[in-house]
């Protein structure tokens with residue numbers, strides 16, 4: 495990602511004890527296709543790249559100078575702002591495939607994201623879609639803002655479950671980037687959500 499992060503920052507996209515078996519399985523699936531370093535230190539490029547994820551970046555953002563010191567020190571990325579451990583909210587990891595211009599998110603929805611009883615809140619689904627597509631658009635086109643996000647909710651996402659999110663490039667027009675996104679069950683058989691985004 496283009497923003498510089500301190501090497502001391504915690505990377506939230508690594509496996510932790512709250513991850514269910516599906517989350518771990520899919521993580522392994524993509525992680526095993528990422529860059530590998532041989533014993534002699536030579537790096538072999540992989541098909542996929544795991545994207546680290548930190549809970550803040552504002553310290554480095556130029557807009558930060560206009561904000562109070564309190565806000566600057568307390569600002570946290572929305573999807574990584576819950577101190578409670580154990581998969582309470584957004585557990586996710588993103589992988590990017592530069593060659594195929596695809597970005598994949600594996601998302602486990604925690605108990606604080608409830609909307610309809612037993613299922614994930616539509617706003618939380620929109621948030622994770624914006625995160626995957628927004629990150630993908632940033633990788634494709636540099637710093638961007640979401641201009642439009644159009645979402646069709648096809649079937650509910652069970653709370654505690656894991657889903658597969660895939661963002662793909664539709665087209666670029668000048669400084670605009672258009673992406674499509676699908677949220678499915680991890681075996682791909684069930685479509686939960688479809689979206690398009692303009693960045």
Ligand SMILES: CCCCCCCC(=O)SCCNC(=O)CCNC(=O)[C@H](O)C(C)(C)COP(=O)(O)OP(=O)(O)OC[C@H]1O[C@@H](n2cnc3c(N)ncnc32)[C@H](O)[C@@H]1OP(=O)(O)O
Nearest residue numbers: 571624625626627628629638639640641642668670692693
């Ligand atoms: C690490 C985690 C990553 C998470 C990523 C999360 C990303 C986000 O959520 S960003 C936050 C939500 N988004 C925002 O707050 C954006 C608010 N909006 C804006 O800042 C501005 O309206 C912005 C930047 C989208 C467009 O501004 P600006 O470039 O000045 O607009 P303008 O010059 O009128 O339009 C440029 C082009 O975009 C198009 N456009 C503008 N707004 C929209 C829109 N809402 N929908 C579709 N197209 C639009 C225009 O039609 C125009 O197209 P063309 O060049 O073909 O005529």
